[in-house]
Amino acid sequence: MGKPNVGKSTLLNMITGQKLAIVTSRPQTTRNRIMGVKNVDNGQIVLFDTPGIHAPLHTLGRFILKASLDTVSEVELIYLVVNPTAPDEADISVINMLKDAKKVLFLVINKVDMIKDKPVLLSVIDEYRKFLNFAEIIPISAKNGGGVDDLIKETLHYLPEGPKYYPDEVVTDLFERFMASEIIREKLMDYTHDEIPHSIAVDVVRWQEKKSGLISISADIFVEKPTQKGIIIGKHGRTLKAVGTKARKEIEDVAGARVYLELYVKVKKNWRKDISALNELGFK
Ligand SMILES: Nc1nc2c(ncn2[C@@H]2O[C@H](COP(=O)(O)OP(=O)(O)OP(=O)(O)O)[C@@H](O)[C@H]2O)c(=O)[nH]1
Ligand SMILES: [Mg+2]
Known part of the structure; x- marks a missing residue:
């Protein structure tokens, strides 16, 4: 702590x-x-x-x-x-x-x-x-x-003596979907300033493993204001593209597979104050 x-x-x-x-x-x-x-x-x-x-x-x-x-x-x-x-x-x-x-x-x-x-x-x-x-x-x-x-x-x-809680191969209880959304959020935080990094939430809405082994992922990026959306997308979409490339590479490392990543930026007004929006984003 x-x-x-x-x-x-x-x-x-x-x-x-x-x-x-x-x-x-x-x-x-x-x-x-x-x-x-x-x-x-x-x-x-x-x-x-x-x-x-x-x-x-x-x-x-x-x-x-x-x-x-x-x-x-x-x-x-x-x-x-x-x-x-x-x-x-x-x-x-x-x-x-x-x-x-x-x-x-x-x-x-x-x-x-x-x-x-x-x-x-x-x-x-x-x-x-x-x-x-x-x-x-x-x-x-x-x-x-x-x-x-x-x-x-x-x-x-x-630490007290006790049973081993997890088998050796378990490193975390996190789901890959959550880890992917966090990786995307990390890259977004690196590219933004002031209040924006804290106004961002990421929700992975599709995680589909294809027969070829490719994982197809779609994630929504939520911000609180339309101006923030513009900043995240960037001039000619450059910022979002750079975030997507960096995030995809890191998700590929975590998932151990090739990844196709789609990102959509959406405005959810004041989501940080909105209980139902927070619940939808996994804060319960
Ligand atoms: N020089 C130096 N920087 C460090 C060290 N540990 C962490 N940092 C840097 O400190 C910053 C914050 O690190 P985090 O691990 O995100 O800190 P945190 O305590 O988890 O932060 P919150 O999640 O916001 O509570 C990053 O820029 C790290 O690279 C260290 O041992 N030395
Ligand atoms: Mg931390």
């Missing part, structure tokens, strides 16, 4: 060795809880990447916050993922949510590749220690993998 943009999804992907969660340079990328399984010689860790915690501004924000908070009661151990800087208001509001969690808490200080001197790290640790009692404090770089083996090793120390 953590505030937006600290690298929670990057960490899930690094630990599992697969791209399960989308990652962008913008806060508030993840909107759902994403599960990933890590198997090691002496155990299995089931991880949940959660959306970054922030004060909800609309109905979508409330669904997103719930996805994070509901996870707290279901787990044995929580990583509080933070930047290598003193806690700000957003970090402190996450800390307040974890205060009564009665779970093993690790402070995971991410992005340490960005700091050069050790004293900075030590002062960050001191600042966080004032707020909570952490079982372990582990500096990592989710991006380059530094410290991640140590994190896994320490995690196994604190």
